[in-house]
Amino acid sequence: MGSKGPADLEPTVVVEDLHVGFADREVLHGLSAEFHRGRLAMILGRSGSGKTTFLRALNRLNECFPQSETWGTIKLKLRGEWRDIYADGLALSVLRHRVGMVFQTPHLLPVSIAENLALPLKLILGMPRREIPARTARALKEAHLLEEVKDRLKAPAHTLSGGQQQRLCLARLLALEPEILLLDEPTASLDFRAALKVEELLLSLKERYTVIAVSHSLSQARRLTDEALILRDGSVVQKLSREDLQVPGTLQTLLEEIF
Amino acid sequence: MSIQREIPLAPTAEAALKTHWRRLNRRQGRVQALLLLATLISCGSVVAILGFLTYFTVPILTEGHLTAIFSWSWRPFHGKFGILPMVAGSLCLAASAMAVAYPLGLGICGFAHGLGPRWLRGPLMGLINFMTSIPTVVYGFVSVIFLVPLVRTTFPASTGYSWLTATLTLSLMILPTIVLLIQAQLQQVDAKVRLASAALGFSPSQTLLWVMRPLAARGLWAAAVLGFSRALGDTLIALMVAGNAPQVPHSMLDSIRTLTAHIALVVATDSTSRAYQSIFVSGLILFAVTGAVNLSLRRLQSRTPAGKRHA
Amino acid sequence: MAYFLARGFAWLAVAAVLGVVLLFLGFLVVRGLSTFNLGLFFGKTPVWAAITGRLPVWHGIWPACVGTILLVLLASGLALPLGVASGIYLAHYAQDAWKRWFGLAVEVLAGIPSILMGLFGFALILFLKKTFVPQANTCLLLSACCLALLVLPYLIFMTQTTLESLPEELRLAGLSLGFTPWQNMLHVLLPAASRGVLSGVILAVGRAAEDTAVILLTGVVANAGLPSGILGKYEALPFHIFYLASQARTEAELAKGFGAALILLLITAALFLGAYYLKSTVTKSWDQKDLLI
Numbered sequence: 001m002g003s004k005g006p007a008d009l010e011p012t013v014v015v016e017d018l019h020v021g022f023a024d025r026e027v028l029h030g031l032s033a034e035f036h037r038g039r040l041a042m043i044l045g046r047s048g049s050g051k052t053t054f055l056r057a058l059n060r061l062n063e064c065f066p067q068s069e070t071w072g073t074i075k076l077k078l079r080g081e082w083r084d085i086y087a088d089g090l091a092l093s094v095l096r097h098r099v100g101m102v103f104q105t106p107h108l109l110p111v112s113i114a115e116n117l118a119l120p121l122k123l124i125l126g127m128p129r130r131e132i133p134a135r136t137a138r139a140l141k142e143a144h145l146l147e148e149v150k151d152r153l154k155a156p157a158h159t160l161s162g163g164q165q166q167r168l169c170l171a172r173l174l175a176l177e178p179e180i181l182l183l184d185e186p187t188a189s190l191d192f193r194a195a196l197k198v199e200e201l202l203l204s205l206k207e208r209y210t211v212i213a214v215s216h217s218l219s220q221a222r223r224l225t226d227e228a229l230i231l232r233d234g235s236v237v238q239k240l241s242r243e244d245l246q247v248p249g250t251l252q253t254l255l256e257e258i259f
Numbered sequence: 260m261s262i263q264r265e266i267p268l269a270p271t272a273e274a275a276l277k278t279h280w281r282r283l284n285r286r287q288g289r290v291q292a293l294l295l296l297a298t299l300i301s302c303g304s305v306v307a308i309l310g311f312l313t314y315f316t317v318p319i320l321t322e323g324h325l326t327a328i329f330s331w332s333w334r335p336f337h338g339k340f341g342i343l344p345m346v347a348g349s350l351c352l353a354a355s356a357m358a359v360a361y362p363l364g365l366g367i368c369g370f371a372h373g374l375g376p377r378w379l380r381g382p383l384m385g386l387i388n389f390m391t392s393i394p395t396v397v398y399g400f401v402s403v404i405f406l407v408p409l410v411r412t413t414f415p416a417s418t419g420y421s422w423l424t425a426t427l428t429l430s431l432m433i434l435p436t437i438v439l440l441i442q443a444q445l446q447q448v449d450a451k452v453r454l455a456s457a458a459l460g461f462s463p464s465q466t467l468l469w470v471m472r473p474l475a476a477r478g479l480w481a482a483a484v485l486g487f488s489r490a491l492g493d494t495l496i497a498l499m500v501a502g503n504a505p506q507v508p509h510s511m512l513d514s515i516r517t518l519t520a521h522i523a524l525v526v527a528t529d530s531t532s533r534a535y536q537s538i539f540v541s542g543l544i545l546f547a548v549t550g551a552v553n554l555s556l557r558r559l560q561s562r563t564p565a566g567k568r569h570a
Numbered sequence: 571m572a573y574f575l576a577r578g579f580a581w582l583a584v585a586a587v588l589g590v591v592l593l594f595l596g597f598l599v600v601r602g603l604s605t606f607n608l609g610l611f612f613g614k615t616p617v618w619a620a621i622t623g624r625l626p627v628w629h630g631i632w633p634a635c636v637g638t639i640l641l642v643l644l645a646s647g648l649a650l651p652l653g654v655a656s657g658i659y660l661a662h663y664a665q666d667a668w669k670r671w672f673g674l675a676v677e678v679l680a681g682i683p684s685i686l687m688g689l690f691g692f693a694l695i696l697f698l699k700k701t702f703v704p705q706a707n708t709c710l711l712l713s714a715c716c717l718a719l720l721v722l723p724y725l726i727f728m729t730q731t732t733l734e735s736l737p738e739e740l741r742l743a744g745l746s747l748g749f750t751p752w753q754n755m756l757h758v759l760l761p762a763a764s765r766g767v768l769s770g771v772i773l774a775v776g777r778a779a780e781d782t783a784v785i786l787l788t789g790v791v792a793n794a795g796l797p798s799g800i801l802g803k804y805e806a807l808p809f810h811i812f813y814l815a816s817q818a819r820t821e822a823e824l825a826k827g828f829g830a831a832l833i834l835l836l837i838t839a840a841l842f843l844g845a846y847y848l849k850s851t852v853t854k855s856w857d858q859k860d861l862l863i
Contacts, residue, residue, distance in 0.1 A: 305678050
C-alpha cells in the first residue's frame, strides 16, 4: 500500500489556531494542523509539551477538568458533514462517541467484559437488547480480541491482561462506529509483546479511520506513522512525513532536540 | 487485508438516534434541576432553622423583654425569666468536660504514636472508634445508676446529680471526637516525617514529641474547638445527671442547668409564653456558638483531600 | 525528663480510659443480659397478640422498639434521597463558587446540636397552630422530619467524599465514550461508590436510632402503646431508657431499663460494625484494582 500525499486527500480534521489553558496557564498556544482519513498521524514531544491536552481538545474532554478554557476552531468531518465542534451545538455525547479515545492505561468500566461493550451501546445509541451481541462480537473481532475472550465474556473486565484490556477499550470504541480515533500513548503501560499486538491492530485500523496518536517513542513512530507532528511547549515545531522519519539523520536530530 | 470488506458496517438509523439523544438531553436538564433542588432543600434547612428561631425571638425584642431574659434569675412563677445561669452552666460544663477529656485524648494519641507499644495501637483505636457508636442516653443511664450514687456516697453534701457527675460522663462522650481528630492529623504528619526523622536517628517517641507535635498544631486546635462544641451541644447527659437547678455553680458538687437541658425542660413542663421565649433565645445562642465554631474550623482545616478533586 | 513524664501520662490516660470504658460496658452487659427474656419485650401480654397489636403491651419495651423502627425507617426514607442527591450535586455538578457556599451550609448543619433540630420541629408546630393548621400537634412524622435533618449531613458528606475519591480514570472512561454526566453517575460512578454511600446510610440510621433530644421535643411519650399512625404519638427506645432512668420506682423497672439500654447499644454497635466493615472494603477493593491494572 503506497501512502498517498496529503495533496490527494481531503482532510477530515482541521485545527486552526487552537489555544487551551487551565486556570490562567496556557498549555497550547495557537496550534494548527490537518489530519486525514486512512492515515495514522502521531503527535510527538516530551511530557508537558501539551500532547495529551491537544488530543483531549479534539473530543472536548478538557472540559471535564476544572477551569479549562479553549479558543480557536476545530472542524471535523462527521458522517460526511463538517462540524465546528466548539461552535455549532453538537451534543457532547454525540461528539465523543464518534471521536473515540483510548488512554495511556486501560480505562475500563468496573463491569464484565461483555458489559463494557454493551453498556455504551445501550446508553449512548439506545440500541435494542437483541442487536447488542452481534455488534459486540463484530467489534471484538475487529479489535483482534474475539478468540481470546469469547468463552469468558461474563468475567470481570479487569481479569484480562494489560494488552487485552487495552484492546477491549478499542473494541468498545469500535462498537460505537466512530470515525476518528484518538490514542493517548496506547502502549505506554504494556510490555513489549502486548504493545506489538496493539500496534499491529492500529495498522489495520488506520485504513478505515482517521487515527491520531500520541507517543513518546520514536521507534514506535517510525514503525507506525504516516506523518508526525512535533510539539514543544504547546506549539508545533516541526511536521515530518513518513519518509523524513526513515532518514537516520533526522531521527538523531530529533532525539537531541526534543527528547 | 482491510476488515471493511469482511464485515460491512450497517449504518445506524440516524432518525432514531436523534430522538434518543433529544430524550437524553432533556433528561439531563431535569436531573440537574432535581439535584439542585435537593441541595437547596438540604442547605435551606439551615436557613429555616435559623429563621424559625429568629421568628420566635423577635417578639422579645419588640416587647422589650430582652434585659429580663438576660438576667441572673430564673423563677418563672415570680415572673423572672433570666437565662444567664444556663449560659454559665453550659460554659462551665463544656469547659470542665474538655479539661478532663482533652488531656486524656492527647495521652491516648501519644500512646498510639510512639509512646506505647505498637501492638496495642490497633485494639485501642478500634475501641475509641467503637465508642462513637455508644448512644448518649446509654451513657446517661449508666451514669445515673452507677456514678450518681458513687458521688453521693463519696461527698455526702451532694445529691450526686452535680456538675462533677456530668463532667465525668460528658468527657467520656466527647473523648472519641477529640482522639479521632488529633489522630487523623498525626497520621497525615506521620506519613511526611517518619522516614526523615528516622534517618536522623530519632526514636518514635522523640519524633512524636519534638517533630510531629508542632506540625500537628492545626489538628490539635480543631480537636479542641470541635470537642468544645460537641460538649456544648449535648443535651441528654446534662439533663439526666447535672441536676438542672438554674443557678451559677459554686463548686463542682453543685447542681447546674445547661442551655440545652433548659430547652428540653421548658418544652416538657408546659409553661407560659415568656418561658417559651427564653428557649428560643437559648436556641439562638447555641446556634450562633456552634455555627461560629464550624466557621472557624473551616479556616483551620484547609479542606485537605476531600475538597480537591483533580489533584 | 519531659519524655518520661509524657510516656507515663500516656500510659495513665490509656489505662484510665480503657478501665472506665470496659467497666462501663461490662456493667451494662452483665446487668442487661440477665433481663433478656420475652417478658422484657412483651410484659405479660401473649407474644402473638402483642406483635399483631391486638392486645396492648403494658410492661414491655415492644411498643418502644416498634416506635424506634418506624421512626428510623421514616427518617431514612426522607433523608436518603435528599442526602444522596445533594452529595452527588456537590461532588460533580456544583460550580466552584456555589460548592463553597453549599459546603458551608452542610457543615453548619452538621454542627447544629440535636436539641435545636427538636426545637425547630417544636417551633414549626407552634407556627402551624398559630397560622394554617390549628389542630397541628407533635407526632411521629414531625420527629422523623427533624431526625432526617439531623442525619442529612452524614449522608451528604459520605456520598460526596466517596464520589470524589473514586479514581479519575473511572470518571473519564464513561465520559470519553460519550455517556452524559448523569448516565456516567448512574451506571458507573454510583455503583462504584455504593459501598461508601451505604456505610454512610448505616451510620445515619444508627444516629437516628439513638438520638433522644430531637424526639423529646417532637412527640415521643412514655405510654402511647403502638403508634396509631404517622400523625400519632409514639414510644421510642432511647426515650424509654431516659424515662426509666429518672422514673423507675422498682427493681423490676430498673432491670427493664438495663435491658432496653443493652438492646439499644447492641443495635447501634451492630450498625457501626457494619458500616466499618463496608468502609474497609471500599478502600480494599480499589487497592486491588490498582494492582491489577
